[in-house]
Amino acid sequence: MSVDAHRDDTGARMGMWLFLFSELLLFGGLFVLYAVTLSTHGEAFAAAGRELNWVLGTINTLVLLTSSLTAAIALSAVQKGNSALALRCLWGTLALALCFLVIKYVEWSSKIHHGLYPGGAQLAERPEGQMAFFNLYYVTTGLHGLHVLIGGALLGWVVLKIRQGGVHRSNFVLLENSVLYWHLVDLIWIFIFPLYYLML
Amino acid sequence: MNSAQSEVNTNFLQTPRKGLGSWIFSTDHKRIGILYLCSVLSFFLVGIALGLALRLELFSPGPTIVSAQTYNSLFTLHGVIMIFLFIIPGIPAILGNILLPLQLGAKDVSFPRLNLLSWWLYMTGAALALLSLFGGSGPPDTGWTFYVPFSAITTTNVSLAATAAFVLGFSSILTGLNFLTTIHRLRTPYMSWTQMPLFIWSLYATAWVQVLATPILGITLLLVVLERSLGLGLFDPGKGGDPLLFQHLFWIYSHPAVYIMILPGMGVISEIIPVFTRKHIFGYKAIVFSTLAIAFAGSLVWGHHMFASGMSDTAVFVFSLLTFIVAIPSAIKVFNWVATMYKGSVTLAPPMLFALSFIFLFSVGGLTGLVLGAPGPDIHVHDTHFVVGHFHYTMFGGTGFALFAALHFWLPKVFGRMYNHRVATGAWLILFTGFNILYGSMMIVGMQGMPRRYYDYLPEFTLGNQIATAGSWLLAVGILLMFGNLLRGCLRGEPVGDNPWGAATLEWTTSSPPPLENFIDEPEVTRGPYDFKGVNIS
Numbered sequence: 001m002s003v004d005a006h007r008d009d010t011g012a013r014m015g016m017w018l019f020l021f022s023e024l025l026l027f028g029g030l031f032v033l034y035a036v037t038l039s040t041h042g043e044a045f046a047a048a049g050r051e052l053n054w055v056l057g058t059i060n061t062l063v064l065l066t067s068s069l070t071a072a073i074a075l076s077a078v079q080k081g082n083s084a085l086a087l088r089c090l091w092g093t094l095a096l097a098l099c100f101l102v103i104k105y106v107e108w109s110s111k112i113h114h115g116l117y118p119g120g121a122q123l124a125e126r127p128e129g130q131m132a133f134f135n136l137y138y139v140t141t142g143l144h145g146l147h148v149l150i151g152g153a154l155l156g157w158v159v160l161k162i163r164q165g166g167v168h169r170s171n172f173v174l175l176e177n178s179v180l181y182w183h184l185v186d187l188i189w190i191f192i193f194p195l196y197y198l199m200l
Numbered sequence: 201m202n203s204a205q206s207e208v209n210t211n212f213l214q215t216p217r218k219g220l221g222s223w224i225f226s227t228d229h230k231r232i233g234i235l236y237l238c239s240v241l242s243f244f245l246v247g248i249a250l251g252l253a254l255r256l257e258l259f260s261p262g263p264t265i266v267s268a269q270t271y272n273s274l275f276t277l278h279g280v281i282m283i284f285l286f287i288i289p290g291i292p293a294i295l296g297n298i299l300l301p302l303q304l305g306a307k308d309v310s311f312p313r314l315n316l317l318s319w320w321l322y323m324t325g326a327a328l329a330l331l332s333l334f335g336g337s338g339p340p341d342t343g344w345t346f347y348v349p350f351s352a353i354t355t356t357n358v359s360l361a362a363t364a365a366f367v368l369g370f371s372s373i374l375t376g377l378n379f380l381t382t383i384h385r386l387r388t389p390y391m392s393w394t395q396m397p398l399f400i401w402s403l404y405a406t407a408w409v410q411v412l413a414t415p416i417l418g419i420t421l422l423l424v425v426l427e428r429s430l431g432l433g434l435f436d437p438g439k440g441g442d443p444l445l446f447q448h449l450f451w452i453y454s455h456p457a458v459y460i461m462i463l464p465g466m467g468v469i470s471e472i473i474p475v476f477t478r479k480h481i482f483g484y485k486a487i488v489f490s491t492l493a494i495a496f497a498g499s500l501v502w503g504h505h506m507f508a509s510g511m512s513d514t515a516v517f518v519f520s521l522l523t524f525i526v527a528i529p530s531a532i533k534v535f536n537w538v539a540t541m542y543k544g545s546v547t548l549a550p551p552m553l554f555a556l557s558f559i560f561l562f563s564v565g566g567l568t569g570l571v572l573g574a575p576g577p578d579i580h581v582h583d584t585h586f587v588v589g590h591f592h593y594t595m596f597g598g599t600g601f602a603l604f605a606a607l608h609f610w611l612p613k614v615f616g617r618m619y620n621h622r623v624a625t626g627a628w629l630i631l632f633t634g635f636n637i638l639y640g641s642m643m644i645v646g647m648q649g650m651p652r653r654y655y656d657y658l659p660e661f662t663l664g665n666q667i668a669t670a671g672s673w674l675l676a677v678g679i680l681l682m683f684g685n686l687l688r689g690c691l692r693g694e695p696v697g698d699n700p701w702g703a704a705t706l707e708w709t710t711s712s713p714p715p716l717e718n719f720i721d722e723p724e725v726t727r728g729p730y731d732f733k734g735v736n737i738s
Contacts, residue, residue, distance in 0.1 A: 011310045011385040018377040022415045029419035029449055033434060041440055119431030132440025135432050139423065 009173040016177040020184050023147075027188050030140045034195060037132045044129025049200025052137070053107060057197035060103050061189065067096035068186040071155070071179045081169040083162055090159050093182065097152040104145055108138075137196055144188055151185045154178045211616070211713040227312035230614070230714065233298035235319050240294055241683070243285040243326060248676060250278040255638075255672040258665045261657050271655035272341035273356070277333065279344025280361060284368045285326055287599050288457060291464035292410075293322070293375060295606050296403050298614060300379060302707035302714060303397045305388030305723040310381040318374045325368035332360040343653060345454070348435040348446045352427045359428050362421040369414045369421075372460075376410030379403055388706075390725035394488075397705045397729040398481065401488050402467025405495035409456045409463075413499065417453035420446065447509055451502035459498040461595055462562075463491060465602030466533055469555050471729075472609055473537050475703045476552035477544030480730040483536040490529030497526045507575045508582045516575050523573035530566055534559060549701070550624035554605030557632050561597025565590055568643065583653075586646025589639045597635060604631075604682065609701065611690055616712035618696045619689025627682035634674030641668040697738040705729045 038045050074089035111134070115122025118135050126134075158178045161167040167175050212230045215222060223231055254274050257264045266274065297315065301308050309315050333339045336357040342350055346365075351358050383404050387396070424446070426432040433439030435446040474481045481487065503511060503519030511519075537559055546552070568590040571577050581587065612618045645664035650657055657665065699708040704727055710719050727733075 006307070008310065008385055011381050014384060015311060015314075015377055015381045018380055018411050019373075022373050022377070022411050025412055026415035026419050029416050029452075032449070033445060036442070036445060037440065040442070044440075118426075118433065128438070128440035130440070131433065135434050135439065135441070139426065139432065139434070143419075 007171075012173045012177060013180075016180050020180065023184055024188075027140070027143070027191075030136065030143070031191070031195075034136055034140075037129070037136060041127075041129025041132055044127040045133045046200040048126070048130035048133035048137075049196060052197050053110075054197045056103055056107050057193055060100055061193050063096050063100045063103070064186050064189050067093045067100070068183055070096070071182045075172065075175055075179050078162070078167060078172045078175055079169055083168065086175075087159060087162055090155055090162075093155055094152055094159075097148055097155075101145060101148060104141065108141075140192055140196070144185070144192060147185045147188070151178070151182045154181060210716060211711065212716050213615070213713050215716060225316070227308070227316050228716065229297050229301050229308050229312065229315060232315050232319055233294055233296075234614070236289060236293040236297060236322070239319075239323060239326065240286055240289055243281050244290075245683075247278055247281040247286055248679065250274050250281065252672055252676055254278060255669040257655060258657070259669045260666075261659055261662060263656075266655075268655045269338070269341060272343075272653075273333075273339035275653055276340045276343050276361075277329075280329055280340075280365065283344055283457075284365050285322075285329065287461045287595055288368075288372060289322060289375075290461070290599060290603050291468060291606060292379070292403060292406055292460075293318075294603075295399075295468070295610060296375075296379060296464065299399065299610065299707055300382060300403060301386065302710065302718055303400055303705050304383065304386055305391060305706050305719065305725070306382065306386035307717045307719075308386075309378050310385055311378050314374055314378055318371045318378070321367055321371035321374070325364045325366075325371060328360055328364035328367060332357040332364065336360070345450060346421065346424055347450075348424065348427070348443045351424055352435065359425045362425050366418050366421050366425075369418050372410050373414045376407035376414075379407040380411065383407075388723060388725060390723075394485065395725060395728055398470035398484070398487055398491075399464070399467035401491050402463045402465075402470070405491045406460050406463045409460050409495050409499065413453045413456040413460075416449055417457075420449040420453070444506070444509060447506050448502070451505045452499075455502040455505065456495075456499045458595070459494055461599045463494060465558065465599040466491065468602045468606040468609075469537060469558050470533075471703075471705070472551050472555040472605055473540050474730040474732070475609075475701050476547045476549055476555075477541050478702075478732050479540055479544040480728070480732075481536070482539035482542075483532075484730070486532055487536055490532040493529040494526060497522060497529070501526060504573055504578075507578045520573055520575050524570065527566065527570060527573075534563060534566075549608075550619075550621055550628060551605045551609035551701070553625060553628045554601050554608060557628070558598060558601040558605060561593055561601060561635070565593030565595075565597055568593065581646060583651055584646040585642045585650045585652055588652050589643030589646055592639045592642070597639070604628075607686055610707075611686060612693075612696050612700050613707060613712050613714075615690040615693075616695055617689055617691070617693035618700060619685050619693050623681065623685040627678050627685060629678075630674055631678030631682060634671050634676075634678050637671030638668050638675055639671075641665070641671060699735070699738045702732065702735050702737040704732055704735050 070089040070092040074086040074093065077083070077086035077089060111117065112120070116126075116134055117123060118138055123131055123134055155178050158167060158175050161174060212228055223235060226232065226235075253266065254271070257266050257271055257274070297309070300306075337355045338357065340346075340356045340358045340361040341354060342356075342358055346358065346362055351362075383396075383400060423432065423434055427435060434441040435443050437443065470481060470487055501519060501523045503515055504523045507516055507520075548556075568586070572581065572587065572590060608619070608624060641664045645661050645668070646652075648661065648664070650661045650664070696712060698710065698712050700712075701708075706723050706725070707714070709723060727735075
């Protein structure tokens with residue numbers, strides 16, 4: 001190839017941060033809807049919020065925070081040249097991500113079982129504020145779950161790269177960016193959890 | 201010279217690899233720019249055809265050529281194609297891609313593969329938009345704004361069109377992110393922030409709006425699609441939602457989007473005016489500041505689209521005030537362009553003619569915008585043809601003419617060939633005349649009370665509509681003549697030198713067409729972007 005190999009880790013990080021800004025604003029739209037609906041349907045909205053299982057929510061928060069910790073350790077390990085530890089930590093992150101999704105699945109299916117889902121018969125009989133709460137709950141946690149899947153896929157790809165030797169102590173920006181993305185997934189949950197499970 | 205070096209030095213149009221694959225899988229920013237040029241302008245022609253059909257339908261009251269339902273689909277598709285496929289990607293994706301690395305003295309953008317992905321996403325979105333024309337139960341009929349509740353209940357292909365806009369938005373975000381990183385990281389070390397050409401500054405401000413505003417449109421359209429497919433109901437008052445929230449979220453993106461459209465156009469004008477005046481741009485820093493101010497303040501004015509939708513008086517007052525504030529930086533630019541020309545040695549070459557008509561048309565569009573920004577008069581002209589006329593003066597008279605100016609200015613650089621100047625001037629005259637007849641009459645019938653998006657009208661509006669439709673034919677003739685001349689110029693025109701206009705920015709220091717890696721030797725910044733002392737036409 002005639003084109004010089006170009007590498008700019010700072011640029012790659014900057015690009016990732018800009019992408020994370022756009023992700024924040026994607027969820028921002030949903031948080032705006034939350035704020036407005038809470039102010040228009042305060043009591044009914046809050047009543048629906050109290051039906052969520054805060055125990056499962058808390059466990060999921062711990063699971064996701066721990067997964068972020070292992071991801072951060074994986075990055076430090078690669079920077080120090082310890083690929084074996086990094087791989088173990090990333091597998092840990094992926095296992096915790098799976099755990100998060102399983103718990104989410106349990107939560108969703110118990111609600112769906114009771115007919116509480118968009119367009120569901122049970123939900124249609126509830127007051128408007130409660131309908132709005134559950135609709136918003138499904139969209140927000142659903143979109144977040146989708147991001148868990150994307151972030152997991154990204155980290156899985158990095159695992160492959162580390163094993164092939166493409167990511168190592170002097171070239172780790174791919175891992176760093178994937179971990180940044182994973183922290184974003186974590187960060188958004190840190191806002192979803194109190195707003196939906198604790199505050200109402 | 202070894203073979204690898206000579207490959208770098210040949211011009212980018214003639215790499216050893218040939219065929220379609222060497223274009224649609226190329227990561228060269230110049231080739232991607234030309235891909236956008238071909239695709240964006242093709243959709244522009246489709247949009248024009250739809251617009252001509254709309255005007256023909258309005259030639260006489262009552263049914264003329266199409267049914268009312270078809271008319272609704274026509275204006276929806278005209279809007280979706282012109283907004284999402286033409287004006288938003290127009291200048292940034294075509295000329296931004298080609299010029300950004302050249303003006304910065306860089307070899308390419310920061311993320312060339314992401315750049316190619318953006319084009320593929322653009323084509324995917326475009327394919328989905330065209331697909332929504334066929335199949336299902338007919339093309340979407342909601343207008344390009346997809347307002348609920350109608351968009352949630354109509355049986356036409358709204359979900360497909362909304363998905364198309366979502367994908368196009370993703371393409372736009374990736375382009376913005378790429379440009380921002382490129383400007384920060386790949387600017388030649390010899391160029392400081394205040395030595396950057398103003399076109400780059402305009403792309404910089406635009407890119408921030410693209411990155412920060414587009415996701416809001418994404419989530420809004422996603423919610424409409426979910427409302428249609430799952431019965432979600434976040435915009436349905438029967439389910440605790442609120443249709444006004446859709447309008448807020450939609451305009452939180454779509455008003456800043458008009459600055460995504462106009463800012464790069466203003467950047468183009470800031471490049472062209474000094475070159476054909478042989479004078480340094482007046483108030484470089486004021487233009488930079490006003491560019492950033494428009495991007496910032498323009499993100500806070502979305503409520504002025506909703507004066508008739510129902511908002512508190514306080515909100516109406518605040519949004520109106522902020523709207524008027526945006527007029528200040530816009531006017532600063534206009535005054536600076538005019539001041540640049542003062543006592544200059546003005547040459548009326550084709551790019552300059554388009555640039556000058558930009559100033560006139562954009563001023564008309566901007567001043568009629570003040571009528572709409574004031575809540576009192578807005579209530580009277582809301583949803584009339586006056587709004588349509590105003591919008592086309594700013595977007596088509598503004599961004600459209602800036603794009604035409606830019607094509608006349610930079611295509612000789614890209615292809616190394618010059619179009620016919622006399623034909624270009626003639627095409628400009630026809631286009632400019634047709635434009636004013638068309639949209640001027642629209643504003644007048646709008647003031648008289650003709651509503652927008654109506655397929656039928658009262659007999660007293662007949663004359664105004666007929667004049668407008670006649671103007672649309674003149675406009676179309678001008679555009680076809682202009683594109684024909686440009687196309688012929690690019691392919692078979694007279695070869696020109698590296699700097700046919702005598703401009704001072706970096707892209708003119710390399711050969712025409714530029715070599716594969718833009719500059720054979722590392723470019724040096726020996727002069728400011730508007731310092732014409734000693735610059736010769738070559």
